[in-house]
Amino acid sequence: FLTSLIFFGFLVFFPLLKSMQSNASIIYIGFLLSLQGVGxxxxxxxxxxxxxxxxxxxxxxxxxxxxxxxxxxxxxxxELFEYSGFFIRGIGLGMATIATLSAPFEYGQKKYTHDTSAITRITQQTGGAFGGLVAGGLIHYMELKVINSYDAYNILFW
Known part of the structure; x- marks a missing residue:
């Protein structure tokens, strides 16, 4: 749940925040997110x-x-720190995700592997949906000037 919340929440939050703050092009934002994917x-x-x-x-x-x-x-x-950060972020989330998805096979009883694997994947998807929801809510409150980008960033990641 947590790995997907972090992963997908950021995928929604960062492009919206970056475009609101600096009018960065969609190509540039996509490039940064692709570095995360490569990692x-x-x-x-x-x-x-x-x-x-x-x-x-x-x-x-x-x-x-x-x-x-x-x-x-x-x-x-x-820019250099952003490039490095996205690549390293991808490495960390890749580690966490593959280990999370492999855990049912490692720790579950053989007869329950399919069930626990399905539950793990559903939990991951639920975490991702919740992360997107939280990110969207933070962007909404930023537009209403209830919170600033610094506060939104800290709420989502710390």
Whole structure:
């Protein structure tokens, strides 16, 4: 739930915030989000074969921490830091997501694997929907001038 809330909430929040603050082009925003996707893809490609060597809950925790720390780079605002931050964020979320989706196979009983896998995926989707809802609400309150972008950023990520 948490990994998807963070992942999808940011996918909704960041482009809207960036376009509101700096009139950044859609191409530039898409480029930044694609860096996150590349980081997630590379992590999934290389970590998947090593999942059985480490505790999945440790991998999930490290992934979320890496993702949280990457926000500091993105928040800096300079282009190089934004590029690095999005790529590193993708790495962290890729780690957390692949470990979360693999957990039912690792820890569940064989006869319940399909059920627990389906429940895990539904929980991930619910987290993503909730993240999008929270992000949309924050953008709405920013437009109403109830909160500023700094507060919205902190609510969503800290």
């Amino acid at each position: 997630a893809w590379l992590t999934r490609k290389f970590i998947y074969s090593k999942l059985n060597e480490y505790n999945l809950f440790l991998i999930i925790g490290v992934g979320i921490i890496v993702s949280a720390l990457s926000i500091l780079l993105i928040k800096n605002g300079s």
